Amino acid sequence: MSSGFSLVEVTLALGIVTFCLLLLMGLLLVGLNAMKASRDEAAAVNCLEQISDAIRSGLIDTGSSYHAAGAYSGITWTLGSGAVSVPVTNLSAGGFPTSSPTEQQYVGRVELTPPADKSSPGTALISVAWPRQAQWNSSTRTWENAQGSVHIWLVFIPNP
Numbered sequence: 001m002s003s004g005f006s007l008v009e010v011t012l013a014l015g016i017v018t019f020c021l022l023l024l025m026g027l028l029l030v031g032l033n034a035m036k037a038s039r040d041e042a043a044a045v046n047c048l049e050q051i052s053d054a055i056r057s058g059l060i061d062t063g064s065s066y067h068a069a070g071a072y073s074g075i076t077w078t079l080g081s082g083a084v085s086v087p088v089t090n091l092s093a094g095g096f097p098t099s100s101p102t103e104q105q106y107v108g109r110v111e112l113t114p115p116a117d118k119s120s121p122g123t124a125l126i127s128v129a130w131p132r133q134a135q136w137n138s139s140t141r142t143w144e145n146a147q148g149s150v151h152i153w154l155v156f157i158p159n160p
Contacts (some may be wrong), residue, residue, distance in 0.1 A: 037148065040105075043093035044128040044150045047106055050087060051075075051096035051126050055112070058158045066114075066158050071096045076099040077122070079158075085138065086110045091128065109136045115158060124154040 005013075054072035061067055061076075068075035075086045088108035092098040108128040115122035125141070127149060134146035143149045 040130050040148060041150060042103065043095075044106055044130060044148070046093065046095040047091050047108060047128040048126055048152050050151055051108060051110060051128075052124075052152060052154045055110070055124055056156050057155060057157070060093075060159065068126075075112065076111055076124075079114055079118065080116050081114055084110075084112045086112070087136070088128075090132065104132050106130050107134055112140070120156060121155050121157050124152060124156065125151065127151045136140045143151055 001130075003052060021052050049071055051068075054068040054070050054148045055075060057069035058066040058077075059069055064079040066077050066079070067073045072088065074089075086109070088097070088110060089105040090097050090099070091106035091108055092100075092103040099102055106128050107130075108126065110124055110126050112124040113122055126142065127136070127141075128151075129143040129146040129149035130135075131147060134149070136142075137144050
């Protein structure tokens with residue numbers, strides 16, 4: 001009797017090792033995809049925070065006209081007026097609009113119902129989606145062609 005392995009035993013061992021390596025590679029890809037999705041969602045939440053802070057810090061233009069603070073000054077509303085729907089484009093992972101095409105990864109939409117007066121609360125639905133090619137469907141209030149999205153309802157009272 002010899003003490004070596006037969007060709008069949010070696011082939012079976014190589015088959016088992018190959019199967020295990022393929023399983024590990026598949027799990028690695030799933031893990032990498034989950035990490036990317038988590039990173040995209042965290043960056044979109046950062047965008048939500050920046051937009052909601054800008055609305056909460058809204059500045060008065062005239063007696064009843066307001067605009068959001070900072071980089072989001074394009075979001076404007078008038079006390080007692082109807083709902084306002086504002087697209088927010090070219091968002092970066094840092095949460096601010098950018099002119100660099102390589103950093104433009106997110107797109108947002110703000111649907112704001114202004115307060116009736118300076119002491120009443122207003123509401124806003126803020127939504128951010130990725131990639132930036134996603135499009136907002138106003139009738140269903142959802143994103144189309146999006147890999148993912150995050151939303152927040154904001155209740156605010158404008159600064160006097």
